[in-house]
Amino acid sequence: MSTPVIVRHGERELSGVARAGEAWGRAASRIATTVAGEPFAVDLSGAEKVFAVDPDQRLTLRPMTRGDLPDVSRWRSADHVARWWADDGDPDLDSVTAAYGPHLDGRTPTRMWVVEMNGRSIGFVQDYRIRDYPEFALLAGEPDAIGLDYAIGEPAWIGRGIGVRMLWEWFGRTRKRFPEASCFFAAPDHRNTASLRALAKAGFTEGVWFDEPGNDGSTATVVGCSLDVGRVVG
Missing domain, CATH: 3.10.20 (Ubiquitin-like (UB roll))
Structure with a gap:
């Protein structure tokens, strides 16, 4: 067919x-x-x-460095990001450095990337093998998948289709890093309609809803979204 x-x-x-x-x-x-x-x-x-x-707009991903953390702190403080990233702690620079520094130093399984449009930093992505976080793997049901979280930090780029495009760029990079991976997985909050819409447009399929425990003892109801790498990316 x-x-x-x-x-x-x-x-x-x-x-x-x-x-x-x-x-x-x-x-x-x-x-x-x-x-x-x-x-x-x-x-x-x-x-x-x-x-x-679109040859006039060049979107790329590069590894995040500690020099990017002031931008990440500013993005995390923005209203459109802060609501969905509260579980990662306060968005001030000291807290962001404490939370993400170990990832940047290679001391955790998570890797972080900066999204650039024509050389300007506009957002970030973090990814990880889900099986490297057993407590999440039990909930997600996709232990062999590659998980990701992402945010467009610069308000000027919201609502312009950049979310789908940065996901697609991440697909290509991640396909090379994890050629054996058959599934990519994201689990946004069920109220985050913009993220769910971007995932659907990028080729993800919604699956099970589950409650994800927060660091502060709260829970968030998230939607497990999976992408069939072979069918969508190849």
């Missing part, structure tokens, strides 16, 4: 299909061979899988 795939390039639309057994991302790359640039996902939530190529 084939799946319709569209790749947008400026005012052009290149149409084709993902053949039986062909990943949507690989089909988009094949369809877009006549244009400069690699396609990224725009909306994979419908029957028609929509990608785009």
